[in-house]
Amino acid sequence: xxxxxxxxxxPSKLEGFQLGVPRESLPSTIPKTFLxxxxxxxxxxxxxxxxxxxxxxxxxxxxxxxxxxxxxVNKTEVPExxxxxxxxxxxxxxxxxxxxxGTIRMVPFPHEPHPKPGGDYWNGVLKGDEGNATNNxxxxxxxxxxxxxxxxxxxxxxxxxxxxxxxxxxxxxxxxAGQLVRNALEWxxxxxxFFDPSIRELGLEQMGASTETEAPQWRxxxxxxxxxxxxxxxxxxxxxxxxxxxxxxxxxxxxxxxxLRLEIGPKDIQISA
Ligand SMILES: CC(C)(COP(=O)(O)OP(=O)(O)OC[C@H]1O[C@@H](n2cnc3c(N)ncnc32)[C@H](O)[C@@H]1OP(=O)(O)O)[C@@H](O)C(=O)NCCC(=O)NCCS
Numbered sequence: 001x002x003x004x005x006x007x008x009x010x011p012s013k014l015e016g017f018q019l020g021v022p023r024e025s026l027p028s029t030i031p032k033t034f035l036x037x038x039x040x041x042x043x044x045x046x047x048x049x050x051x052x053x054x055x056x057x058x059x060x061x062x063x064x065x066x067x068x069x070x071x072x073v074n075k076t077e078v079p080e081x082x083x084x085x086x087x088x089x090x091x092x093x094x095x096x097x098x099x100x101x102g103t104i105r106m107v108p109f110p111h112e113p114h115p116k117p118g119g120d121y122w123n124g125v126l127k128g129d130e131g132n133a134t135n136n137x138x139x140x141x142x143x144x145x146x147x148x149x150x151x152x153x154x155x156x157x158x159x160x161x162x163x164x165x166x167x168x169x170x171x172x173x174x175x176x177a178g179q180l181v182r183n184a185l186e187w188x189x190x191x192x193x194f195f196d197p198s199i200r201e202l203g204l205e206q207m208g209a210s211t212e213t214e215a216p217q218w219r220x221x222x223x224x225x226x227x228x229x230x231x232x233x234x235x236x237x238x239x240x241x242x243x244x245x246x247x248x249x250x251x252x253x254x255x256x257x258x259x260l261r262l263e264i265g266p267k268d269i270q271i272s273a
Contacts, residue, residue: 001071001072001073002071002072003072004069004070004071004101004174004176004179005069005070005098006067006068006069006070006179006180006183007033007036007067007068007070008033008065008066008067008183008187009031009033009034009037009065009066009067009068010065011062011063011064011065012031012034012062013029013030013062014030014031014034014057014061014062015027015029015030016029016030017030017034017038017057017061018057019038019042019046019053019054019056019057020042020053023035033066033068034061034066036068036070036100036103037066037068037100037103037105037164038056038057039100040068040100040101040102040103040166040167040168041056041103041164041166042056043166043168043169044166044167044168044169045164045166048169049251049253050252051251051253052122052123052251054123055122055123055251058123058124059139060105060107060139061105063107063108063139064105064106064107064108065105065106065184065187065194066103066104066105066106067103067104067105067106067180067183067184068100068102068103069100069101069102069103069167069176069179069180070098070099070100070101071098071099071101071171072096072097072098072099073096073097073099074094074095074096075094075095075096075097076092076093076094077093077094077095078090078092078093079092080092101167101168101171101176102165102166102167102168102171102176102177102180103164103165103166103180104162104163104164104165104166104177104180104181104184105162105163105164106160106161106162106184106188107160107161107162107163108160108194108195109144109158109159109160109161109195109216109218110139110142110143110144110145110158110216111142111159111161112124112142113145113147113148114147114148114150114153114245114257115225115245115246115248115250115255115257116246116248117245117246117247117248118246118247118248119248119249120248120249120252121248121249121250121251122250122251123251144158144216149244150242150244150245150257151242151243151244151245151259152221152240152242152244152259152261153221153223153242153259157219157221158216158217158218158219158221159218159221159222159223159259160188160195160218160221160222160223161222161223161224161225162181162184162222162223162224163224163225165177165180165181165230167180177233178233178236178237181234181237182237185222185237185238185260185262188222188262189262189264192218192220192264192265192267193217193218193267195218196215196216196217196218196267197215197216217267218264219264220261220262220263220264221259221260221261221262222239222259222260222261222262223242223257223258223259224239224257224258224259224260225250225255225256225257226239226255226256226257226258227253227254227255228247228253228254228255228256229254231256231258234258235258237260238260239258239259239260240258240259240260241256241257241258242256242257242258242259245257
C-alpha cells in the first residue's frame with residue numbers, strides 16, 4: 001500500500017446520480033471524486049451497516065464539500081506461471097489503481113433543527129411525524145431559524161456539520177479517518193468564510209437578519225452527529241459530547257451530538273456574491 005493522498009470536492013452539481021447504477025451509465029457531469037466517495041459510503045453504510053440505499057444520497061450532498069482518501073493498490077491481473085524446473089514461463093502481470101478507501105463530508109448551515117432526544121429518524125424524518133412537511137426540507141428552502149439551545153450551541157450561532165465519515169473495512173486502523181478529519185478541519189480553518197451566505201443573493205430577510213452585521217456568519221463552531229460507538233474516536237479529534245442534545249437514532253443506529261470550536265481570526269462580512 002503506497003502513501004495515501006486526499007482529494008477535495010467543493011459543492012457541485014450531482015444531478016442524475018443514483019446509487020447502485022454503474023458509473024458508465026451515470027451522467028458524465030458528475031465529478032469522479034463524488035463517485036469515489038459514494039463507492040465508499042455504499043460499501044460501509046449500505047452494505048455493512050444496512051442503511052437503506054435510497055437514504056444514503058441526500059439533498060445535502062450537492063451543497064457539501066467531500067474529501068476522499070486514496071491508496072495505491074497493486075492487483076495481480078494474471079498470475080505468474082512456472083514450469084516443473086521452477087523457471088518462470090509467464091511473468092505475473094499486475095496493475096496499480098488509486099483506490100478510494102475513505103471519505104467524509106462537510107455540510108454548511110442552515111441545518112434541520114437538532115434531533116429530538118430519544119427520536120427515531122429514518123432518512124431525516126422523525127418516526128410518528130411523517131406528515132410534517134418541514135421535516136427533511138430541501139436545504140434551499142430552509143430558513144435561518146432559531147433552534148433549541150443545547151450544551152454547546154445557543155440555538156442561534158451558525159455551525160458546520162461534519163458527517164458520513166467512513167473507511168472501508170480492510171483499510172481501518174491506519175489512521176485514515178483521522179487524516180480525513182484533520183484535513184477537513186485544516187481546510188475550513190484556512191477558508192472560514194467559504195460557507196457564509198451572500199447577502200446580495202439571499203437577502204437579509206431569508207437570513208433572519210435586519211442588518212448586515214446580524215447576517216449569519218460562521219464563527220468556528222462544528223457539530224457532528226456521531227454514531228455512539230465512534231464517539232471516542234471523535235473525542236480524540238477534539239469533539240466533545242453535547243449532553244443537552246441527548247441521544248437519538250438515525251437509520252436504527254444510536255447517535256450523540258458532539259461539538260468542536262475552532263479558533264478563527266476576525267472575518268470580513270461577505271456582502272458581494
Ligand atoms: C469509524 C471509522 C471511520 C474509523 O476509521 P479508521 O481509519 O479505522 O480510524 P483511525 O485509524 O483514524 O482511528 C482513529 C482513532 O479512533 C479509534 N477508533 C477507530 N474506530 C473506532 C471505533 N469504531 N470505536 C472507537 N474508537 C475507534 C482508533 O483506535 C484510533 O485511536 P488511536 O489514534 O488512539 O489509535 C471506521 O471504523 C468506519 O468506517 N466505521 C463504520 C462507519 C462509521 O461508524 N462511521 C462513523 C460515523 S460517525
